């Protein structure tokens with residue numbers, strides 16, 4: 001790739017004040033965050049954002065979310081209360097529709113049913129666009145607009161396309177979404193409803209990714225694919241920051257996360273590390289478990305074989321479209337997060353994850369997506385294999401709203 005590909009729309013705007021750096025996740029390269037960064041030009045691997053100049057004194061915890069008189073809600077509330085950990089300039093207003101600040105529900109009946117000490121559900125279905133993709137795309141859109149991007153493109157297995165459509169509408173710029181024809185009809189209808197141009201591809205998200213890159217090269221549309229720009233993952237970091245604050249800065253034993261591209265898993269891992277370095281987090285680091293569908297489980301296979309990167313999964317299939325990522329660019333990072341935290345990875349069948357989604361919705365009144373159901377199926381499996389016990393306190397995730405998977409176009 002040429003330098004022009006890496007920073008396709010150079011701009012001087014605001015760059016002098018950006019107090020963060022991009023460090024390659026795989027090689028030694030680092031870079032200033034000018035223009036519209038994509039991936040490391042030397043090795044093609046994702047950038048990670050580092051903040052060497054930021055300090056987080058202990059009293060900072062009580063200053064979170066404090067707003068000055070008349071300051072807009074979006075500047076300092078919900079996920080933006082963690083702005084000191086995010087790639088924002090002082091006083092800079094993010095592109096926001098009110099992301100984050102989602103409920104952490106303590107589910108006693110589910111804990112009994114699963115045979116675990118305690119179970120909490122982080123319910124991300126209440127985000128704008130109906131899934132936690134909003135956190136990443138609000139952050140990425142903020143930086144992309146500041147960097148001069150005029151139009152956008154994304155490949156999606158579903159919810160990232162809705163989130164892009166929503167934020168492109170918010171900033172009044174055109175967006176193109178490439179999605180597999182097999183994507184749930186309601187998700188496709190939502191993408192269209194917010195005015196994005198929807199292009200259906202007879203294939204999986206990898207095929208959509210190729211089409212998106214081709215369009216990006218041809219038209220200059222900025223590609224917001226998972227980990228092909230560094231800021232979606234920074235937005236997802238707020239999952240970890242928010243959990244830490246909701247738990248009073250001492251996290252439970254384990255977190256089970258439905259992994260597709262892995263931004264949430266990698267984001268939480270980085271968030272907890274930043275909090276630990278700052279001295280804000282007490283106690284042990286939670287073990288991070290990834291759950292995938294047995295119809296598309298490249299991370300589970302790599303964990304089982306001890307590999308340090310994922311091999312592409314042939315013929316991927318699952319109803320949990322967020323998990324339909326056969327060759328995740330962040331594979332090596334997910335594996336590091338899992339191993340460093342003594343976590344693990346489990347595959348569950350589609351019938352199990354759908355069954356858990358529907359029984360949990362009825363038991364708890366929460367609108368579980370298939371991906372959310374997968375975390376319950378994984379908890380049950382980890383309990384019966386002895387990896388989790390009746391003593392353990394566990395966080396499960398409902399990453400998106402179940403209604404998006406029901407009904408037709």
Ligand SMILES: *Cc1c(COP(=O)(O)O)cnc(C)c1O
Pocket residue numbers: 131133158159160226258259260261262263264265322323369371372399400401
């Ligand atoms: C995208 C998505 C996932 C997977 O998230 P990654 O960050 O790609 O791992 C899980 N659940 C839902 C509902 C999603 O939309």
